Amino acid sequence: QGIKLDQCANSTLCLPEKPKLVVGLKGATSNFFIDNAAYTQFLFKTFGVTSLDMESSAVVMTCLSNGYPVIAIRGLSDLARTQKGDNTIRLFGSLAALNTAKVVIGFVKSLSINHISRF
Ligand SMILES: *[C@@H]1O[C@H](CO)[C@@H](O)[C@H](O)[C@H]1NC(C)=O
Numbered sequence: 001q002g003i004k005l006d007q008c009a010n011s012t013l014c015l016p017e018k019p020k021l022v023v024g025l026k027g028a029t030s031n032f033f034i035d036n037a038a039y040t041q042f043l044f045k046t047f048g049v050t051s052l053d054m055e056s057s058a059v060v061m062t063c064l065s066n067g068y069p070v071i072a073i074r075g076l077s078d079l080a081r082t083q084k085g086d087n088t089i090r091l092f093g094s095l096a097a098l099n100t101a102k103v104v105i106g107f108v109k110s111l112s113i114n115h116i117s118r119f
Helices: 037-047 056-065 089-110
Strands: 027-029 051-053
Touching: 027 056
Parallel strands: 027 051
Antiparallel strands: none
8 A cells, every 4th residue: 555656658648537556356357358348347246346357367377276375466457348438458558557566566565574485
């Protein structure tokens, strides 16, 4: 918490609201890109899913099937078709990646040596 996230992709393109770090919501992951309002609303109503990605599944499956714990820290770049107009991933994907990297660095820095165990 408290990590300052960037709001602008460049000098002329900014998010309408400040991005924020949210901890503990229910994310879902799959192996395909979801850009469909009806499907995202179904996932929310049925499973309480608040975010979607298409990368964590591979990492999580690889870690868990080899006996390693895993934490996924994800940056969201778009509203999966619940927005007005075009999907914003091409505009804000790099900003989301930058902000996610800041969060990962902040998370790793916050770990004390006592939290790191050997497998
Ligand atoms: C900012 O990014 C947008 C979207 O990629 C692009 O169209 C625009 O030219 C960029 N502006 C500058 C100043 O780089």
